Amino acid sequence: MKELVDAAQMAWQLVTQSDATLIETVSLSLKVSLLAVACATVVGLSLGALLAVTRFRGRKLIIVTVNALMGLPPVVVGLFVYLMLSRAGPLGNWGLLFTPSAMVIAQVILVTPIICALSRQTLEDLWVEYAEQLRSLGADPGQALRTLLWEGRYSLLTAILAGFGRAIAEVGAVLIVGGNIAHVTRVMTTTIAMETSRGNLALALALGFILILIAMLVNCAVFSLREFRTPRAA
Amino acid sequence: MRPEMLLITPSASETLLPLTCVEVEYRVGEILLLDKISFTLQPGGPSVVLGANGAGKTLLLRVCHGLLPPTAGRVQWGGNFHELKRRQAMVFQRPVLLQRSVAENIDYVLAIHQVPSAQRVKRLRSVLELTGLSGLAGRAARVLSGGEQQRLALARAWVLAPEVLFLDEPTANLDPAATRAVEQLITDIAATGTKIVLSTHDLPQAQRLAAEILFLHRGRLLEHTPAATFFARPQSPAANAFVRGELWW
Amino acid sequence: MRNCLFLALVLLGTLAMTESARAEDSFITLASTTSTQASGFFEYFLPLAQASTGIAVRVIAVGTGQALKIAEKGDADLLLVHDKPGEMKFVNAGFGIDRREVMFNDFVFVGPNTDPAGIRGNSDAAAVLKAIGNQRAPFLSRADDSGTHRAELRLWDAAGIDARAASGTWYKELGAGMGATLNTAAALNSYTLTDRATWLTFQNRGELELLAEGDPRLFNQYSLILVNPRRHPHIKAAAARKFMEYMTSAAGQAAIGRYVVANTVLFTPNYQPENVTR
Numbered sequence: 001m002k003e004l005v006d007a008a009q010m011a012w013q014l015v016t017q018s019d020a021t022l023i024e025t026v027s028l029s030l031k032v033s034l035l036a037v038a039c040a041t042v043v044g045l046s047l048g049a050l051l052a053v054t055r056f057r058g059r060k061l062i063i064v065t066v067n068a069l070m071g072l073p074p075v076v077v078g079l080f081v082y083l084m085l086s087r088a089g090p091l092g093n094w095g096l097l098f099t100p101s102a103m104v105i106a107q108v109i110l111v112t113p114i115i116c117a118l119s120r121q122t123l124e125d126l127w128v129e130y131a132e133q134l135r136s137l138g139a140d141p142g143q144a145l146r147t148l149l150w151e152g153r154y155s156l157l158t159a160i161l162a163g164f165g166r167a168i169a170e171v172g173a174v175l176i177v178g179g180n181i182a183h184v185t186r187v188m189t190t191t192i193a194m195e196t197s198r199g200n201l202a203l204a205l206a207l208g209f210i211l212i213l214i215a216m217l218v219n220c221a222v223f224s225l226r227e228f229r230t231p232r233a234a
Numbered sequence: 235m236r237p238e239m240l241l242i243t244p245s246a247s248e249t250l251l252p253l254t255c256v257e258v259e260y261r262v263g264e265i266l267l268l269d270k271i272s273f274t275l276q277p278g279g280p281s282v283v284l285g286a287n288g289a290g291k292t293l294l295l296r297v298c299h300g301l302l303p304p305t306a307g308r309v310q311w312g313g314n315f316h317e318l319k320r321r322q323a324m325v326f327q328r329p330v331l332l333q334r335s336v337a338e339n340i341d342y343v344l345a346i347h348q349v350p351s352a353q354r355v356k357r358l359r360s361v362l363e364l365t366g367l368s369g370l371a372g373r374a375a376r377v378l379s380g381g382e383q384q385r386l387a388l389a390r391a392w393v394l395a396p397e398v399l400f401l402d403e404p405t406a407n408l409d410p411a412a413t414r415a416v417e418q419l420i421t422d423i424a425a426t427g428t429k430i431v432l433s434t435h436d437l438p439q440a441q442r443l444a445a446e447i448l449f450l451h452r453g454r455l456l457e458h459t460p461a462a463t464f465f466a467r468p469q470s471p472a473a474n475a476f477v478r479g480e481l482w483w
Numbered sequence: 484m485r486n487c488l489f490l491a492l493v494l495l496g497t498l499a500m501t502e503s504a505r506a507e508d509s510f511i512t513l514a515s516t517t518s519t520q521a522s523g524f525f526e527y528f529l530p531l532a533q534a535s536t537g538i539a540v541r542v543i544a545v546g547t548g549q550a551l552k553i554a555e556k557g558d559a560d561l562l563l564v565h566d567k568p569g570e571m572k573f574v575n576a577g578f579g580i581d582r583r584e585v586m587f588n589d590f591v592f593v594g595p596n597t598d599p600a601g602i603r604g605n606s607d608a609a610a611v612l613k614a615i616g617n618q619r620a621p622f623l624s625r626a627d628d629s630g631t632h633r634a635e636l637r638l639w640d641a642a643g644i645d646a647r648a649a650s651g652t653w654y655k656e657l658g659a660g661m662g663a664t665l666n667t668a669a670a671l672n673s674y675t676l677t678d679r680a681t682w683l684t685f686q687n688r689g690e691l692e693l694l695a696e697g698d699p700r701l702f703n704q705y706s707l708i709l710v711n712p713r714r715h716p717h718i719k720a721a722a723a724r725k726f727m728e729y730m731t732s733a734a735g736q737a738a739i740g741r742y743v744v745a746n747t748v749l750f751t752p753n754y755q756p757e758n759v760t761r
């Protein structure tokens with residue numbers, strides 16, 4: 001209990017004093033995860049839409065695979081990206097290992113299946129409901145798809161937020177491919193893991209509180225966007 | 235009255251009507267849902283496809299509208315269907331309204347058909363007025379009452395001033411007052427020169443609206459006659475029973 | 484959709500910019516152990532080294548076993564590790580060159596202050612482990628192929644006890660870093676072997692105390708090894724050598740000796756030019 005109180009106080013201090021290291025760590029966390037989610041959104045949403053509105057051989061197999069990949073262990077992804085980017089690996093001469101780019105790559109792999117699977121489900125349900133109506137109104141397939149993306153925007157946004165939650169909270173993959181290098185690849189989660197290993201439990205917990213705070217701020221921003229845009233019934 | 239509404243002007247000689255079905259069949263596996271249906275629809279008052287539930291009315295409208303290709307036979311239009319596709323529209327029994335406002339639902343159709351924006355505003359306003367939805371323009375479509383939703387669906391299908399408008403059981407789920415309002419709207423639309431093709435199982439409604447009747451029974455077209463003739467002297471036993479109220483569902 | 488793409492491009496741009504800005508600086512990658520990081524040594528020492536050499540050092544802190552693997556693949560320029568047998572194997576296999584012994588500290592036994600195995604004050608490491616093994620007193624092993632873990636296994640051999648046969652009973656193999664192992668030991672009131680630096684800076688001791696120390700076999704030597712540039716031509720050998728020169732110079736050695744936590748020198752400099760494996 002005492003640790004919780006200590007941690008809350010410490011978190012408050014860190015935030016109010018706008019600790020320079022904290023700001024650096026937080027901004028790298030956000031930069032890496034937002035970029036990863038943006039890339040994963042482009043890929044995941046496209047693939048999700050494709051799987052939702054087309055029918056081809058092997059489609060169900062792909063859907064099952066993508067759904068299963070939502071449960072990818074971050075450490076396995078980290079290891080895979082590490083082996084790819086290692087100097088001894090196939091992409092070694094890119095020199096990306098232990099850089100923020102490597103962390104983005106790992107998180108894209110982690111997040112894409114989540115966004116893809118959730119948006120596929122959303123868009124497929126909408127497609128069943130809308131397809132004939134949109135065709136009847138004269139929409140071509142491209143226009144119909146754009147309409148579906150817009151009609152399902154809040155569900156899709158939730159899918160993207162789920163991906164962001166996974167990315168910002170993940171430690172296993174970024175630790176392996178980033179290396180937790182001070183001022184270079186040290187993000188919130190790897191700092192928390194490191195402080196825990198130093199026995200600084202209160203500090204680790206304080207950083208955890210701040211991480212939750214950031215996640216809440218991002219979610220609030222998205223939520224207010226939605227409140228603002230929805231036409232009122234009355 | 236029509237010229238003002240011809241936003242997308244076809245070459246003067248080309249019109250969609252007459253619509254001709256030639257031995258149209260629709261088969262799902264072993265089951266024949268439409269059985270060698272042939273008829274021709276000319277410009278004029280509303281044609282009502284009448285029949286009990288399961289007679290194939292909805293399916294026939296979908297095939298004519300172009301949503302489903304017939305498994306045999308063909309649907310022929312007077313003009314080039316591919317060019318004039320946008321000049322016929324359909325309202326489903328359960329129309330899907332977009333999750334946006336009433337005005338945006340109608341404007342959506344104008345937008346995807348790339349109607350110039352100056353005309354869009356004008357057209358939108360006149361359609362809202364004719365359908366009595368002006369006061370609801372900013373309302374979210376999905377919170378409207380059943381009757382209002384149906385009128386919106388009609389407005390949306392009619393906004394491009396189609397030459398032919400298919401209506402599938404447009405009042406099936408409405409109370410009497412809303413039914414009357416929708417029927418009045420249909421009559422108004424028909425008066426502008428739009429050909430109405432309406433399916434219903436509601437005998438009194440058919441009597442109120444129809445200029446001619448196509449009587450459908452178990453996938454077969456049994457009669458195609460002017461309404462007055464049909465109601466006075468139905469030819470087939472099935473139609474006879476239906477008119478007497480013995481063949482209801 | 485288009486907004487998303489735009490956002491991605493902007494973020495990618497800024498990230499690429501910050502990275503290229505950093506790439507211009509001269510930096511080397513040092514694979515090292517959790518003990519040196521957890522003790523805060525690098526936060527003290529690296530700024531001094533950079534002031535003197537202009538070289539920034541990026542530290543990847545993992546177990547010695549993993550550090551050697553990373554270096555073997557060419558993903559680090561330099562090693563600072565503490566497992567002489569493993570280091571010699573690494574150098575003899577041609578993965579590394581120029582091994583220099585630079586500093587040492589020692590391992591200590593920590594355990595619950597009730598000391599059920601009665602090891603307090605015992606300066607014979609083998610006797611300590613015999614007592615723990617005979618009492619079947621709870622003991623936590625790193626079991627992560629780190630320098631500390633390898634040292635612990637050698638000590639069990641010396642004690643003549645096959646502790647791993649008891650794995651899962653009184654002997655628990657964690658597969659974790661030093662800090663995580665100490666956290667677990669504090670929670671389970673278990674004995675464990677730790678390097679002194681990590682212990683002194685560890686904050687969450689609970690009822691754990693330092694109980695036994697002083698055996699020469701608990702000596703813990705740290706060495707620098709340069710990754711062989713002939714095997715990995717992209718290695719920044721010149722910059723890494725410059726850092727090695729500083730760490731083994733009089734100034735560097737003195738700086739190591741000045742790092743004090745809780746009135747204790749954490750790492751004692753002991754570079755001797757004759758203790759270099761070329």
